[in-house]
Amino acid sequence: MNKAFSILCGLIFICAVPAGVAPVSAQQGQDDLRRQIGTIIVTPGSGPSLAVADFQPRASGVDAALATFNDTLWNDLKFAGIANLAGKSLYPKTRLADPATLRYDEWVNDPVKADYVAFGSVLGAKEAEGYLYDVKTQQQLLTSRLSGDARDMAHQFADQIVKLLTGQDGIATSKVAYIQNREVSVMDYDGYDARALTRDGSIALFPSLSPDGKWLAYVSYRSGYPNIVVRSEDGLIIGSTQFKGTTTSPSVAPDGRIAFASSKDGGSMDLYVASSDGSNARRLTRTRNTVNISPRWNPKTAREIAFISDRGGSPQVYLIGADGTNERPLLTLGGQMDSPAWSPDGRFIAFTWDGGGGAFNIYLADIASGQVLKLTREGRNENPSWSPDSRHIAFQSNRTGRWEIWAMHIDGSEQRRLTRTGGRSPSWSK
Numbered sequence: 536m537n538k539a540f541s542i543l544c545g546l547i548f549i550c551a552v553p554a555g556v557a558p559v560s561a562q563q564g565q566d567d568l569r570r571q572i573g574t575i576i577v578t579p580g581s582g583p584s585l586a587v588a589d590f591q592p593r594a595s596g597v598d599a600a601l602a603t604f605n606d607t608l609w610n611d612l613k614f615a616g617i618a619n620l621a622g623k624s625l626y627p628k629t630r631l632a633d634p635a636t637l638r639y640d641e642w643v644n645d646p647v648k649a650d651y652v653a654f655g656s657v658l659g660a661k662e663a664e665g666y667l668y669d670v671k672t673q674q675q676l677l678t679s680r681l682s683g684d685a686r687d688m689a690h691q692f693a694d695q696i697v698k699l700l701t702g703q704d705g706i707a708t709s710k711v712a713y714i715q716n717r718e719v720s721v722m723d724y725d726g727y728d729a730r731a732l733t734r735d736g737s738i739a740l741f742p743s744l745s746p747d748g749k750w751l752a753y754v755s756y757r758s759g760y761p762n763i764v765v766r767s768e769d770g771l772i773i774g775s776t777q778f779k780g781t782t783t784s785p786s787v788a789p790d791g792r793i794a795f796a797s798s799k800d801g802g803s804m805d806l807y808v809a810s811s812d813g814s815n816a817r818r819l820t821r822t823r824n825t826v827n828i829s830p831r832w833n834p835k836t837a838r839e840i841a842f843i844s845d846r847g848g849s850p851q852v853y854l855i856g857a858d859g860t861n862e863r864p865l866l867t868l869g870g871q872m873d874s875p876a877w878s879p880d881g882r883f884i885a886f887t888w889d890g891g892g893g894a895f896n897i898y899l900a901d902i903a904s905g906q907v908l909k910l911t912r913e914g915r916n917e918n919p920s921w922s923p924d925s926r927h928i929a930f931q932s933n934r935t936g937r938w939e940i941w942a943m944h945i946d947g948s949e950q951r952r953l954t955r956t957g958g959r960s961p962s963w964s965k
Contacts, residue, residue, distance in 0.1 A: 577619055583700070585618035586642055586649035586670075590663065591632035593656040601657045603685035608653075610725065611693030611707040614951070616926065616944055617700055621649050632656045634666060634675065643670045651676070653696060660685075665692045667699065686727060706922045709965050711929055712742040712751060713940050713958045719753050724922070724963070726940070726953030732770065744964035745787040746834050746879065746923070750811065752785035752793050763795055763813050774812025784829045787811075788837045792857075794819075794830035796842075806830050806842055808857060819859040822846060829874055832857075835881025841865065843873055852886060866900060868907065874918045878925040883945070885910075885919035885928055897930050899945070910947035920961045929953070929961040 577583075589605045592598070613620055627641040631654040642649045655665035661684060667677035679695055681688040687708075694705030709724045712732060719742045722729035732751065733739055740754040740761070748768060755764045758777065763785045765774045776782055778799035785795040791811035796804050800818065804826045809816040820827045825846045833839040837857065844853045847864070852875045855862040865884070866872075870891035875884050884900045896911045897919050914934025921928055922942075929942045940958040943950040953961075 577616055579619060581619075583618045583650040584621050584648060585612065585696075585700075586621040586626065586647055586652040587612055587623075588626060588631040588652060588654040589623070590655045590657050590665070591630055593632070593658045597657050597660055600660045600685040604657055604663065604689045607686050607689035607725075608693055611690060611705075612653075612696065614725070614927070614942075614944075614949060615693065615697050615705060615707070616949065617697055618651070621647050633664075634668070637668060637670075639668075639670050639673050651700070653692075655679075655692075657685075661688075663688045663692075665695075667696055686723070690723075703924055706924050706927060709923055709963060710744070710748060711920075711940065711942075711953065712744050712962045712964070713931075713954070714739060714742060714960045715954070715956070715958050719751065720958075722953065724942070724953075726955075729954070733766070735764075741784050741960055742962045743785045743787050744962045745791065746789045746964060748964040750787055750791060752787050752795075752813075754783055754785065763793065763809075765793065765811065765813055774810075774814060776809070776813045776816065786831045786840075788832040788857075789834055790837055792837075794832060794840050794857075796828040796830060804828055806840070806855065808840075817859075819855055819857075820844075820862065826850075827853075831875050831877050833877050833881050834879045835877075841875040841877055841884055843875065852884065866905075866907075876919045876921055876928075878921045879923055880925040882925070885921065887917045887919065897928065897947075899928075899947075908947070910943065911950070916941075918960050920963045922963050923965050927963075929963050931959045931961065 587609055592601050625646040642652045649670055652670050653667045657663045661682055663681040665679045668675055677699055679692055681691050690707035693707040697705035706724055710721050712719055712721045717738050718731055719733040719739050720729055721732045735755050735757045738756040742753040744751055751766045752763055754761050760779055761782050762776045762778055767773050778797055780798040782797040785793050787793055793809045795807055797807055798804050803822050806819040806827050807816045827842055827844045830840045830842040840855050842853055843850050850871050852865045852872055854865050870889045873887040875886045877884055886898055887895050888898045889895050895915050895917055897916045899908045899910055914932050916930050916932045919928050919930045926945050927942055931938050932941045937957055938959045940953040940961045941950055942953055
């Protein structure tokens with residue numbers, strides 16, 4: 536029970552790679568990652584160049600909306616990492632508001648040397664029109680009529696550009712759930728528009744959004760015992776467990792099933808899978824004097840679950856089939872591991888590790904090759920959670936003196952703080 540309680544309070548455990556496989560150097564690992572995912576992560580001097588011209592006003596009284604739109608669009612596309620953004624100091628002085636004012640030679644030649652240019656107009660406080668052109672072929676790639684507040688419109692346009700240039704959905708309209716002040720809150724992917732999602736008046740822990748963002752599972756003490764509560768996207772409770780014991784770390788599968796850890800059937804923490812409302816719980820692991828926690832579905836297949844177990848002496852990452860079969864270790868690096876997080880495309884597992892005795896940081900394991908890359912280095916960093924596009928990771932860090940939510944590219948670059956008033960246990964979803 537002491538172990539289970541310490542886990543519930545957030546103490547770190549962790550995972551590993553096939554025996555004999557060592558972590559690669561940071562630079563080598565980043566280079567390997569970039570080769571694997573091609574143009575999705577773009578380093579300076581490689582990949583296409585995208586110019587993002589400031590949108591122009593087409594109505595009076597839109598100055599505030601215009602400034603917000605332009606800042607948000609730039610930040611969205613910078614963090615997306617799909618192209619090198621040409622610096623605005625290089626742009627021509629001609630104001631670019633619509634296709635009639637586009638002079639291709641000003642953008643394709645020195646000093647801009649862009650492959651693409653995005654531009655448009657803010658037509659009102661809640662209306663804008665955006666364009667994307669290939670300035671080398673002089674082709675119009677995108678025309679978009681946008682509506683909503685300034686941030687919403689910029690997020691929409693950024694995602695449209697990402698989709699057109701990569702064929703993959705962007706993340707600018709995605710959400711992150713997290714713990715703040717003992718309740719579950721949710722915010723935009725960039726940290727804006729934070730609001731409380733629960734008001735249980737108790738202790739909430741370990742939020743887990745479903746991959747489509749329609750369900751939230753979390754641990755609540757509202758019944759007196761730590762149990763799983765499941766809510767719909769509008770906040771209504773659709774189910775909960777009613778166990779007397781320690782129940783923790785839920786994870787929602789693409790089909791709505793919930794995996795979690797509980798001591799409900801004895802002194803040990805074991806893994807269970809239940810229906811989307813928390814009913815029909817089925818036990819997966821059966822161990823004695825062992826802690827099995829932090830189950831995380833493979834969202835690509837929903838047939839495997841990664842989890843943490845200390846059965847070998849120290850907490851490591853194991854795998855098990857969703858039917859309870861084929862239970863096996865995944866990584867064997869030693870030290871203490873925690874919080875395995877499977878990327879939506881099923882290719883990587885991010886996890887927390889103390890490096891065999893050092894500070895806890897976020898690491899990335901390539902499932903196929905077994906390579907392990909260290910992503911964070913400053914402060915203590917825990918609880919990774921993947922973006923829906925498998926290209927970014929949110930996590931909690933105390934590098935500023937208290938726990939806050941941060942996000943970064945899959946290779947550890949572009950680390951940015953999302954919260955300013957505290958936050959733990961992020962869960963990222965559409």
